[in-house]
Amino acid sequence: MQSTFESQYPLELKYFRRILKKLEQDVLRMGTLVEDSFRLSHQALFERQLEAVEKVALLDKRIDQYYRQIESDCSSLMILQSPVAQDLRFLSACMQLVRDLERIGDYSKDLAEIAIRSFLYTPHDCIKEIEQMSHHAQFMLATSLVALADLDGEVGRQIKQLDDTVDDAYDRVYQILAFQKDLKGVVEPILLMGLTIRHLERMADHATNIGQRVSYIVTGLRN
Amino acid sequence: MPFVTLLLGLVIGLVIGYWGQREINRQLKDILNSLSDTRDRKAAFSIPSLIRRELAHLQEEKQDLLRQVEAWENLLLKVPIAYLQVDSDNHLIWCNKKARSLLSIDRWQAGQVRLLLELVRSSELDQLIEKTRSTGETQVKKWVFYRDYYSSSPVNSYDSRISLQAISYLLPEREVGVFLENQESLTKAYQNWERSISDLTHELRTPLTSISLLAETLAKRLQSQEKKWSELILNQTNRLINLIETWLQISELQENPRQQLHYQEVELHSLINLVWEDLKPIAELQEISLSYAGGEQIYIQADSSRLTQVFANLLDNAIKHSPSQSIIKIEITLQEQTVIIDVIDAGDGFSATDLPYVFERLYRGDSSRSRHTSSSRQGSGLGLSIVQQIVQAHQGSIIAQNHPITGGAWLQITLPLKPV
Numbered sequence: 001m002q003s004t005f006e007s008q009y010p011l012e013l014k015y016f017r018r019i020l021k022k023l024e025q026d027v028l029r030m031g032t033l034v035e036d037s038f039r040l041s042h043q044a045l046f047e048r049q050l051e052a053v054e055k056v057a058l059l060d061k062r063i064d065q066y067y068r069q070i071e072s073d074c075s076s077l078m079i080l081q082s083p084v085a086q087d088l089r090f091l092s093a094c095m096q097l098v099r100d101l102e103r104i105g106d107y108s109k110d111l112a113e114i115a116i117r118s119f120l121y122t123p124h125d126c127i128k129e130i131e132q133m134s135h136h137a138q139f140m141l142a143t144s145l146v147a148l149a150d151l152d153g154e155v156g157r158q159i160k161q162l163d164d165t166v167d168d169a170y171d172r173v174y175q176i177l178a179f180q181k182d183l184k185g186v187v188e189p190i191l192l193m194g195l196t197i198r199h200l201e202r203m204a205d206h207a208t209n210i211g212q213r214v215s216y217i218v219t220g221l222r223n
Numbered sequence: 224m225p226f227v228t229l230l231l232g233l234v235i236g237l238v239i240g241y242w243g244q245r246e247i248n249r250q251l252k253d254i255l256n257s258l259s260d261t262r263d264r265k266a267a268f269s270i271p272s273l274i275r276r277e278l279a280h281l282q283e284e285k286q287d288l289l290r291q292v293e294a295w296e297n298l299l300l301k302v303p304i305a306y307l308q309v310d311s312d313n314h315l316i317w318c319n320k321k322a323r324s325l326l327s328i329d330r331w332q333a334g335q336v337r338l339l340l341e342l343v344r345s346s347e348l349d350q351l352i353e354k355t356r357s358t359g360e361t362q363v364k365k366w367v368f369y370r371d372y373y374s375s376s377p378v379n380s381y382d383s384r385i386s387l388q389a390i391s392y393l394l395p396e397r398e399v400g401v402f403l404e405n406q407e408s409l410t411k412a413y414q415n416w417e418r419s420i421s422d423l424t425h426e427l428r429t430p431l432t433s434i435s436l437l438a439e440t441l442a443k444r445l446q447s448q449e450k451k452w453s454e455l456i457l458n459q460t461n462r463l464i465n466l467i468e469t470w471l472q473i474s475e476l477q478e479n480p481r482q483q484l485h486y487q488e489v490e491l492h493s494l495i496n497l498v499w500e501d502l503k504p505i506a507e508l509q510e511i512s513l514s515y516a517g518g519e520q521i522y523i524q525a526d527s528s529r530l531t532q533v534f535a536n537l538l539d540n541a542i543k544h545s546p547s548q549s550i551i552k553i554e555i556t557l558q559e560q561t562v563i564i565d566v567i568d569a570g571d572g573f574s575a576t577d578l579p580y581v582f583e584r585l586y587r588g589d590s591s592r593s594r595h596t597s598s599s600r601q602g603s604g605l606g607l608s609i610v611q612q613i614v615q616a617h618q619g620s621i622i623a624q625n626h627p628i629t630g631g632a633w634l635q636i637t638l639p640l641k642p643v
Contacts, residue, residue, distance in 0.1 A: 018312065021338065025313060028340040029349060036346060039369060050482070142344075149341035150330065 016081055020090065023073055024148075027094055027101075030066035031145045033059055034101050037108040038138050038203070044115035045196065046131045056112040063105040070098045089220060093213040097148070100206040100213075104141065107199045107206075114192050114199075121189040126173050130196055133169045136162065137204040144210040153218030159211035166204040173197050304402055307339070309352060311397035315339045325385070325403060327370050348389065352399045355391040362391045365406065386410040421474055424467045431467065435460040469605045473584065473612045480616035484526040486642060491521040491562070495553060498534040502542060510548045513538075517555025523562055524641045529613045536606040537566045537634055544570035544632065552629075561619075564636045572625035572632050581623050582611040610634075618642060 037059040040052040074095045077083070083091060124130075140162050147155035177194050216222055251270050258277055268276075296317075299306055305325045307318035314336050318328060326343045340349055347366040355362050370383030386406040394400050438457040445453055476483055492515065499506075499513050506512070541551045549569040556563040573581060580586045585604040607623070614621045619638035626633035 021312060025338050025340055028338065028344065029346065032340065032344040032346045032349070035344060050479075145344060146330075149338075 016083070016087075019077065019081075020087065023070065023077070023091075023094065026066060026070050026073070027098060028145065028149060030063060030070065030098060030101055031141075031148070033063050033066065034105045034108070035138070035141060035145070037063065037105050038141060041108040041111040041115065042131075042134045042138065044112050045118070046127065046134065048115075048119065050116070050119065053112045053116060056109055060105055060109045063102060067098050067102040071095055086217065086220075089217045093217045097210050097213045100209045104203045104206050107203045110199055111196060114196055118189060118192045121192075124189055124193050126176055126193060129169060129173055130193065130200070133166055133173075133197060133200045133204075136166055136169070137200050137207065140166070140204055140207040141210075144207045144214065147211055147214045151214065151218055153215045156211035156213075156215035156218070159208050163204055163208040166201055170197050170201045304404055306400065306402050308394070308398060308400045309339050311356075313339050313349075313352065315342060316398070322403065325387075325405060326368070348401070351389055351391050352401065355393050355399050356397060359393055361393070362389075364389050364391075417474070421471070424470050427467055428464070431460060431464050435464060466605065469609055470584070473605065473609050476609075476612040476616045484529065484616055486524050487527050489523055489525045489527050489530060491523060491555060491564070492517075492519055494527065494530060495534055498531055498538055501535070502538055506542050509542070509545070511542055511545050512550050514550050514552045515555075516552070518557065521555055521557060521562060522640075523638060525617055525638065526613075529616075533610050533613050533636070536610050540606060541566060541568040541570070541632070544568060546570060560641075561637050561639050564638070566632075566634045566636075567626045567629055568631040569629040570631040572630055573623060578623065578625075582607050582621075584608040614638065 037056050040056045040059070043049045044052040044056070074091050078088070078091050140159055143155060143159055143162070146152070147159070174194070174197065177190055177197075180190060183190070212222075248270050251274065255270075255273055255277055258281075300319045302319060303321060305319065305322035307322045307326075307328075308316050310316050315328075315331060315338070317333070318331075322328060326345070328342050331337055331342050339352070345368055347364060347368070351362055351364045365386070365388045368385050368387045370385070386409070387403055388406050389401050389403045391399055391401045435457060438453050438460055441453040442450055442457055495515065538551065545551060545568045551569075552565070552567040554565040554567070556565075577586070585608075587604045611621055614636055617638055619636060621637070622635045624633050624635075625631070
């Protein structure tokens with residue numbers, strides 16, 4: 001939030017501002033951990049770095065801790081401080097936002113598990129395109145976090161357009177995977193790739209949601 | 224009569240006025256004296272002008288200090304090391320040019336009040352700052368920083384990874400200052416070196432194997448003196464092959480610790496006994512014996528053959544450096560989730576200069592220690608190195624020190640009972 005601390009605010013209001021800032025910091029911390037987790041699962045899946053998998057598991061626990069803590073902080077602030085207007089929107093949007101972040105974290109853990117299983121197989125032809133999807137989804141997550149940091153309602157809307165790219169890629173790769181003929185050996189590698197693109201598409205959707213919630217904080221409109 | 228009262232009243236009034244004035248002047252003089260007592264005070268100067276002079280002097284001092292602060296800030300701004308400062312609530316209050324470019328802080332201008340986390344989404348940096356505040360001590364941390372996806376396009380994002388080293392300081396009012404350095408060139412240089420050595424060792428393997436085979440064949444066909452020479456060649460060649468194999472093992476363990484290990488249920492006491500049985504003939508030459516303390520059934524999840532390697536190396540070292548008729552002690556302590564293994568000998572111990580380097584590859588310490596052994600049992604210099612690698616691959620740790628009682632070498636290994 002870009003704000004200047006005005007010393008003519010009454011003491012309770014200043015205290016409230018500080019609490020809101022601390023809450024924002026916690027949300028950004030959680031967001032950063034989710035970004036780290038996403039990046040690590042990408043490395044596990046596409047760069048075959050299996051050490052990354054363990055780190056994802058550890059991060060997931062911390063992400064869940066933050067989720068529970070922020071949710072409880074938001075609800076207690078809403079009850080005790082009775083905020084209005086943008087502050088109220090901020091608190092209610094944060095509660096929803098951390099849910100989206102937590103989901104992205106969970107999908108990231110799923111991707112790490114897929115990485116372990118797909119390690120045994122040679123990479124599929126589509127892997128390059130799926131890797132691009134992952135990069136794109138991570139870019140969307142980063143963009144949504146920047147939008148939150150700057151409280152930029154415009155960027156929130158732009159992420160919606162980025163989502164279309166991921167959806168198109170999903171459709172393309174799905175077509176290739178679903179209509180593969182004359183398979184030699186087991187179908188697991190195809191299955192794993194299918195799950196991967198599904199997870200990535202969901203992660204991109206959750207990033208889009210975050211962007212839209214930021215829009216809501218700023219404009220008060222849901223679109 | 225009324226004239227006298229009038230006069231009296233006037234006089235009293237003047238006295239009070241004069242006294243009041245004196246009182247004020249006295250207080251002003253006290254204030255002036257408290258401000259600076261080194262300046263000469265010409266009693267001839269009036270109080271207001273003294274006050275004016277004092278204020279002008281203070282103003283000049285203030286300007287001087289402001290200039291100095293500005294000079295320091297300008298210097299820090301241009302310094303080739305990145306620096307940033309956050310306040311007690313983690314708002315970024317200042318950063319220099321290098322910090323901006325290193326961490327891609329491009330959405331902030333001086334004077335804006337923004338959380339550091341809004342501008343640089345690095346959990347390691349955030350944790351470093353929190354730790355500095357909670358411990359009150361300077362912290363040093365190294366990590367790989369990924370430049371903000373947002374500032375670069377989605378495609379070539381992983382080119383922007385930097386190895387950073389950060390040193391943080393706690394400042395007054397719970398502010399924290401952090402110096403950051405780009406270690407990327409160092410990391411790259413080290414990786415290049417590692418790769419070169421690895422390539423070299425691979426290349427050396429094949430010719431050495433051929434030489435070894437030929438030497439073996441020769442040894443079988445020759446007689447007396449020539450036979451001895453070819454056996455020497457074989458010996459030395461095998462020593463080289465051993466060195467290379469161990470080096471490669473260490474590198475592989477470093478690269479992929481998890482993939483190299485095959486975990487099984489291992490009982491420590493029996494494993495150590497097996498290793499000692501192998502070494503007994505050599506130990507008995509010097510009448511060195513083993514004392515074991517710690518329990519009969521200590522089970523741990525580990526790679527059996529690697530652990531055997533660890534104890535073989537440690538016990539071999541201990542035998543090499545133990546005097547005759549001494550005892551090598553092994554003590555095992557079982558804790559909730561870990562087991563601690565102490566290997567203590569009664570030799571000369573490590574020299575103070577060697578101690579920080581004992582686990583480095585090919586480090587052999589000062590020459591006096593290697594003189595104890597005959598040339599056929601000379602160490603490769605990699606023994607402790609591979610022990611450390613194996614222990615660390617098991618997610619354990621090892622410490623080398625000198626034992627306070629025996630004066631000999633004391634190696635303490637901590638291993639988790641189960642891999643995490």
